[in-house]
Amino acid sequence: MKKKHISKYHTLSFATIIIFIIVIFIAYNYYIFETKYIKREASRDLKSVSDIRACEISQWIRERIIDGNFIKASVPLRNFLLNPNDRENIIALKKRFEMFSLDSSYTTFRVFNKERDLLYSNKEYSVTISHHLLLSLEKSLESDSVILSDFFFDEFHKSILLELIIPVSNEGEILGFVLIDVNPEAYIYRTLQNYSIAQSTSELLLVRREGDDALFLNDLRFKKDAALQLRIPITAHEVPAIHAIKGDTGTVEGIDYRGERVIADVRKIPSTNWYIIAKVDISEINAPLRDKAFVLIFLVLFIFTILIAFLVIFWLTEKRALLVNELKSQRKMRLLGEYLNAIIESSSSAIYDLDREGNVKSIWNKSAEKMFGFKREDVIGKRLSIVPAEKDNEFSHLMSIIFEGKSFTDIEVERQKSSGERILISLSAAPIYNSQGNASGIVAIANDISERKRQEHEIEKKNMELSAAVLRLETTNEELQTSEEELISAEEELRTQVEEMEKSHRSLMESEEKFRIALKNAKIFVFTHNYELIYMWIYNPPEGLTHEMIIGNKDSDFLEKKEAEKVMQLKRKVLITGIPENCQMELIVAGRRCFFNYTIEPVFDKNNKVSGLLGAAMDITEKKNVEEELFQVYKMEAIGQLAGGIAHDFNNMLAGIMGNAEMLQFKLSNESSLLVNVENILKASEHASHLTSQLLSFARKGQYQRVSVSIHRIVSDVVSILESTIDKKITIEQSLKANPNTVVGDPTQIQNAILNLAINARDAIIKQSGKIIISTETLTLTKDYVEKFRKDIKAGQYVVISITDNGMGMTDEVKKHLFEPFFTTKEPGKGTGLGLASIYGTVKSHNGIIDVYSEAGTGTTMKIYLPLSVAELITEEKAFDIRSIDGHGKTVLVVDDEELIRETTLQILSKYGFEVLTAKDGREAIEIYKENMNHIDIILLDMIMPEIGGKETFKELRNINSNVKVILSSGFSAEGEARETINLGVNGFIQKPFRVNELLKKIGEILNQN
Structure with a gap:
């Protein structure tokens, strides 16, 4: 028994020794691992910061060069150098420089001629050029290119500057140059002072080589006034700045300008002789390691002390x-x-805001109502009454903390409901800042934790x-x-x-x-990362991805390189800063264009260090697509309103021009040489009228009939026109399958729309043999389909007209602007850019839609959807004989706010025997009609007038005489407000600009009515 006891003792002792050795071995290796890990993490953080700052400075330089090239190409600058004494040139130059002076980087603008005489300066400045700039100036003038100089100390301003040198030439000859002072404090120095690293000894340096020294270009964190003053000789091999000017990049260890050992990351800024250095003291990054060493020693001794007791039990x-x-x-x-x-379930939290007096300002959600029992209308603008009386001091203390600019998360406080019941809540609160940056209120989020506690x-x-x-x-x-x-x-x-x-x-x-x-x-994708950004856990992966594709991998393992880098850059930022990030991001996932709302939060270990990430990505693709479609609709409507307004005013002017031209034509003899000029005026006016008709068609305010139209008859007419005009190398095929094929609308506008699309198809294949296919079909769009896919159209039966070509096709960028007025891809002089815009307006006027299917190099298909009608076709009415008009004994009242139109119409009607009265607005027209009601046979009434418009004027006239005969005229068509007036009982409508025969025909028709 004793031997057995001794044997157990020896065994236990041996086991204890082995375990103790293992503990020491583990502790030693853990110390070595932590040493390497800390340096590796510090190196990675420094690399990230230096890379970001190098890219930002490089981008800033490129933007200065772009600004310089924009100024170089400026016409006002070139005109000023050609004629510097011209006042208009000086004013234009000042305006151009004032636009660029909005950038705080630019301080002084100076213009010199090629003899280097100062011609202009926006501020007081020395007329001489700093000797620091002479070499850069010669290089810029020789290459005729914009150059940003190196850092130099300006003796006049007593400050460090960079200079943007802009040569200006005209047809290869140098006219002069512009010098713009660039203040590095505005961006470069501010960027370098934003360390983005948590350590107190971290620092960003900017250096360049000057002779055999490394010259520091910015003030340092621990040494002020170092910019362009502090130099370190090239013999100081251990200094990171010397590594930089020797061309060594990446992570280095050495001694900085203070004599402290540091670890640094060196990067060259592209297109410059500058190097950026991100560094931190090694003693600081090793500080946590020393604490861990003492902890390890204590743990080893503690483990050895209690090991025997633990083995026993x-x-x-x-x-x-x-x-x-x-x-x-x-x-x-x-x-x-x-x-x-x-x-x-974030919305289930109670959310509310308070002002400085503790009154609820505007936020009190339904969860707050449910949690505290107070309705929103009962608390808005009133002091919050959920705080128990004995907790007032605590509440006031929390308020004061927040208004000092601090915030807190998830503190436990006691509150009471409207019923008096006490509850424990988890409270998070933060200050709300006004536009002046002062805390003006508090936003709070509360969750009831009574049961949990x-x-x-x-x-x-x-x-x-x-x-x-x-x-x-x-x-x-x-x-x-x-x-x-x-x-x-x-x-x-x-x-x-x-x-x-x-x-x-x-x-x-x-x-x-x-x-x-x-x-x-x-559609929320939830995930966790370790520090290496490897997915450790996920739920609900995005469409096209699986758990197997994601778990254990990084974003770069299943996304394209460009897409993965966007996501990982955001996540690295959270790892480095420890601050949560929220952003919207567009990604290509599994070949599909998607939009996500990302929320990334850091996960901290027990040492309060970031050890990983927790994130959520909500798929908002469908919402984004709907927003883009709505934006396009609103944009086209806005352009349409602008186009309609322009066309209306232009039609008013054309009415006066065409009327006067026709009157001149009547008065001239047939032998007059001026007749040709008059006819040219009328032709040009007709052409301008056609352009405004296209604009009104796009704006859906043009002339518009409503008759039954056979689409197949129109397509046949279009094909007949095309076959007689286009190149025989292009074949035209028809596939007319729509049955029935009748729609209600304007046959001329529909024919023009189909013909214009066919002509565009011809132009797309004009340089090669090709084929145009015009086809029709009847299609039924169900209510479910429309609500899900096509919210821009109503459910029902449609005739679909397709025009397909095998031409050059279109890029996505062209398709974005396809239906905008004046947008054209044709050469100058070969297109107005109104064809497709008017087609768009025509289709919308007929309650239809137009779709485009095209890719560059693969041809184009345009599809028009028009609502199907079962009405019978209406035959054309018999033409009116203008020779039957006799105005003698008839009186016409012309009402128009445009004097030119009133006078022209008076002359035209007087020539045909009419007695004409005129009124400049609706109020005057009413007074004239009251006095001459028994003599006035018909009234020509303008629709759009100041004060009292055509609609209100007509109502007053009808109150005076219910049988009054009125012809309504407008630069718009008989739709919209004009249609409302016509429906009130107006006898007829005529659209400006109108020819003499059109006006006489309309008057004759109305006068001949019973």
């Missing part, structure tokens, strides 16, 4: 460890479920009872032997607690399943 400790691990696992699952619930109290109570039982078990081996029955009882109690925890776990799993369903329906 090993079996008990194992059992307890299993139970504790099970409890931790269940607690972790519960916390994860709560976190997911916070992401998905009660459960935690119960669990804590049971844990304390468990810990007390375990401590009693561990007291001594003798007590353990004598307390076996107590241990069994404690185990039974633990088993009961575990069963209760399992029930809670099942409830938690059910709740988590509900969260998963919510995530699935909301």
Whole structure:
């Protein structure tokens, strides 16, 4: 028995020694690993910062060069150098420089002629050029290119500057040059002072080589006035700045200008002789390591001290460890479920805002109503009454903290409902800043945690009872032997607690399943990363991706390089700064263009260091597509309103021009040489009228008939026209399958729309043999289809007209602007850019839509959808004989706010025997009609007039005489407001500009009515 006891003792001693050696080995390797890890992480952080700042400075330089080239190409600058004494040239030059002076980087603008005489300066300045700039100036003038000089100290301003040198030439000859002072404080120095690294000794340096020295270009964190003053000789091999000017880039270790050992990352800024250095003291990054070393030593000694006791009660400790691990696992699952619930059910939190007096300002959501029992209308503008009286001091203290610019998250406070019931809430609050940057209010988010706190109290109570039982078990081996029955009882109690925890776990799993369903329906992709940005856990991956493709990989493993870099750059920023980020991002996922709302938050370890990320990405592609479609619709409507207004005013002017031209034509003899000029005026006016008709068609305000139209008859007419005009190498095919094929609309506008599309198809294949296919079909768009895919059209039956060619096709950029007025891809002089715009307006006027299917190099298909009609075709009415008009004994009242139109119409009607009265507005027309009602046979009334318009004037005239005969005239068509007036009982409508025969025909028709 004794030998057996000794053997066990020896075995235990040997095991203890082995375990102790293993502990020392692990501690040593952990120390080595931490040393390397800290340096590697510091190097990566420095590299990230230097890369970002180098790119930002490089981009800033490129923007200065672009500005310089824009100024170089400026016409006002060239005119000024050609004639510097011209006042208009000086004013134009000042305006151009004032536009660029909005950029705070630019301070002084100076203009010199080629003899280097100062011609202009926006500020007081020396007339001589700094000797620092002479070499750069010669280089710029020789190459005729814009150059940004190096840093130099300007003696006049006593400050460090850069100079933007802009040569100006005319047809290869240098006229002069512009010097613009660029203040590095405005961007470069500010960028370098934004360290973006948490360490207190971190610093960004900018250096260049000057002779055998490294010259510092910016003021340093620990040495002011160092810019262009501090030099380090090239013999100081250990200084990172010397590594830089020798061309060594990447991570280096050495001694900085203070004599401190540092780790640094060196990068060259592209297109410059500058180097950027991001550095930090090695002693600072190693500070956490020293603390860990003391902790390791303490742990080794502690482990050695208690190892024997732990081995003796090993079996008990194992059992307890299993139970504790099970409890931790269940607690972790519960916390994860709560976190997911916070992401998905964020709207369930009570959210409200307060002003400085504690009054609710404007936010009090339904969750707040539910949580506290107060309706929104009862609390807005009133002091918050959810704080118990004894908590007023606590509430005031929290308010003062927040208005000092601080915020807090998830503090536990007691509040009361409207019923007086006390509840515990988790409160997060932050200040709201006004435009002056002052805290003007508070936004708070509250969650009711009363039930959770009660459960935690119960669990804590049971844990304390468990810990007390375990401590009693561990007291001594003798007590353990004598307390076996107590241990069994404690185990039974633990088993009961575990069963209760399992029930809670099942409830938690059910709740988590509900969260998963919510995530699935909301298209939210939830994920976690480790520090290496490897996906550790995901839920609800985006469409086209699977768990297997994502778990254990990085974004670059399943996304294209460009797409992955966008996402990973955002995540690296959160890793470095430890600040949550929210942004919207466009990505190509599995070949599909998607939009996501990303929310990325850092995950901290027990040392408060970022150890990973937790994120959520909501797929908002469908919402984005709808927004883009609405934007396009609103844009086209706005352009249409502008085009309609321009065309209306232009038609008014054309009416006067054409009327006077026709009167001149009547008065001239047939032998007059001026007749040709008059006819040319009329032809040009007709052409201008056609252009305004196209604009009005686009704006859906042009002349518009409503008759039954056979689409097949129109297509046949279009094909006949095309076959007689286009190149025989181009074949035209028809496939007319629509049955029925009748629509209600304007046959001329529909024919012009189809003909213009066919002509565009011809132009697309004009340099090669090709084919144009015109086809029709009848299509039914259901209500479900329209609501889901085509919200710009109503459900019903449609005739679809397709015009297809195998020409050059179109790029996506061309398709974006296809229907905008004056947009054309044709050579100057070969197109007005109104054809497709008028087609768009025609189709919209007929309650239809037009679709474009095209890719560069593959041809184009244009599809017009027009609502189907079953009405019978209406035949054309018999032409009116103008010779039957006799105005003698008839009186016409002409009402128009345009004097030119009034006078022209008076002359025209007087020539045909009419007696004419005129009125400049509706009010005068009413007075004239009251006085001459028995003599006035008909009134020509303008639609758009100041004060009283045509519609209101007609109502007043009809009140005076219900049988009054009125012809309405307008630069718009008989639609919109004009249609409303016509429906009131107007006898006829004529659109400006009108020819003499059109006006006489309309008057004759109305006068001949019973």
